[in-house]
Amino acid sequence: MAVDRFPIEASHIMMFARSVGDANPxxxxxxxxxKTEPGAIIAPPTFMQASAQFDPEYSLRPKIGQPWFGSGKEPTGVKKGSTGGGGGNQGTLHAEQHFEYHRHPKVGDVLTTTxxxxxxxxxEGRRGGKLIFSETITEYRDQQGELVVTxxxxxVRTERPATQ
Amino acid sequence: MALKASELEVGMTHSATLVEDLKRTQLVQYAGASGDYNPLHTDDLYTREVAGYPSVFAHGMLTMGMTGAMLTDYVGDGRLTKFGVRFTAQVWPGDDLKATATVQALREENGVKLVDFTVSTRNQDDVEVLSGSATARVDP
Structure with missing residues (x-):
C-alpha cells in the first residue's frame, strides 16, 4: 500500500482543511x-492520511468496474461469505494514530511513502470477543529523499461491532 | 503568534469547541477529502443492516483532524513536532465535541524549547472520544 507519488496540492489542502472545520487561512x-513563519501553504497535521487518494490499491475507495461493499439496491454490494473483492477491510477500525513531523510538508512537495x-x-473486548490490533509504520519522504513525516x-479487528 | 516557553507552566490548559451538532454531511465531506470512503461513515443502510451499528459514525481521523486544528490554533503554524492519539469512543452525528490541551512538561532538546501536552477530546456527555499527546516547538 505504498504510494509512489503524493503531490502536496493547494486545492487538496483547502478541501481537507474545510472538511475538518479548520478555517486557518x-x-x-x-x-x-x-507572510507566516512556514512561508507557504502547509499541510494540516493529519493531512498525510489523505495519501490514500494516491494509493491505487486503497481498499476503502470504490473502484471502477469492481464490486463495492456499500449499499445500493441491497444493504451491501458484496455477497455474504465471499472473500476478496468488493473493497473494504470489513470489521477493522482505527484504534490509534501517531505522527512525528520532521518538517511540515508544503504545496509543491512530492512525497513518496514506504x-x-x-x-x-x-x-479481550469489554463485551467479549477478541480484538486483534496491528500496527503499520509509514514513512513519508520528499523529492530529495528526506524523511518528512513518520x-x-x-x-483493530473486531469479531463483533465495537460498542462505546 | 507562537507560544513562549516563559509564559507557560505545567498544568496550564487550552480548550476549544471543535463542533456542535456534528452533521452527516461533514462526514461525507471528510470522506471525499481524505479518500476514506468506508461506508461506516456515510452509508446508514450498510452500517445498520450489515455492520450492526446504530448509525453511521465519524472517522476517527476526522476527530483527530478537528483536534489538530485546536492544537495548531494554539501553538502556531508549523510548530507541532509530534501528535498522537487513541480513539477511545465513537463520535456520532449530532455530537458536540470539545478538545483540551494541558501542558505536561517544558523542556529543551538541542537548544530548542519544546512543550509536551496531553490532549483530550470529549463529547456532550463528557465521554472522552480521543486521548493523546502532542509536542510543539515554542519560542523562549
Whole structure:
C-alpha cells in the first residue's frame, strides 16, 4: 500500500482543511501563507492520511468496474461469505494514530511513502470477543529523499461491532 | 503568534469547541477529502443492516483532524513536532465535541524549547472520544 507519488496540492489542502472545520487561512490563502513563519501553504497535521487518494490499491475507495461493499439496491454490494473483492477491510477500525513531523510538508512537495508492518497483539473486548490490533509504520519522504513525516497507525479487528 | 516557553507552566490548559451538532454531511465531506470512503461513515443502510451499528459514525481521523486544528490554533503554524492519539469512543452525528490541551512538561532538546501536552477530546456527555499527546516547538 505504498504510494509512489503524493503531490502536496493547494486545492487538496483547502478541501481537507474545510472538511475538518479548520478555517486557518494558511490552508487556503497563498498570499497570507507567504507572510507566516512556514512561508507557504502547509499541510494540516493529519493531512498525510489523505495519501490514500494516491494509493491505487486503497481498499476503502470504490473502484471502477469492481464490486463495492456499500449499499445500493441491497444493504451491501458484496455477497455474504465471499472473500476478496468488493473493497473494504470489513470489521477493522482505527484504534490509534501517531505522527512525528520532521518538517511540515508544503504545496509543491512530492512525497513518496514506504510502509512497514509493526507489532500485532490481542486483547479481550469489554463485551467479549477478541480484538486483534496491528500496527503499520509509514514513512513519508520528499523529492530529495528526506524523511518528512513518520506515521504509525494501529488498526483493530473486531469479531463483533465495537460498542462505546 | 507562537507560544513562549516563559509564559507557560505545567498544568496550564487550552480548550476549544471543535463542533456542535456534528452533521452527516461533514462526514461525507471528510470522506471525499481524505479518500476514506468506508461506508461506516456515510452509508446508514450498510452500517445498520450489515455492520450492526446504530448509525453511521465519524472517522476517527476526522476527530483527530478537528483536534489538530485546536492544537495548531494554539501553538502556531508549523510548530507541532509530534501528535498522537487513541480513539477511545465513537463520535456520532449530532455530537458536540470539545478538545483540551494541558501542558505536561517544558523542556529543551538541542537548544530548542519544546512543550509536551496531553490532549483530550470529549463529547456532550463528557465521554472522552480521543486521548493523546502532542509536542510543539515554542519560542523562549
Amino acid at each position: 494558511i490552508y487556503h490563502d497563498a498570499e497570507y501563507a507567504a 510502509v512497514k508492518p509493526g507489532k500485532t497483539w490481542e486483547k 506515521a504509525r497507525g494501529v488498526g
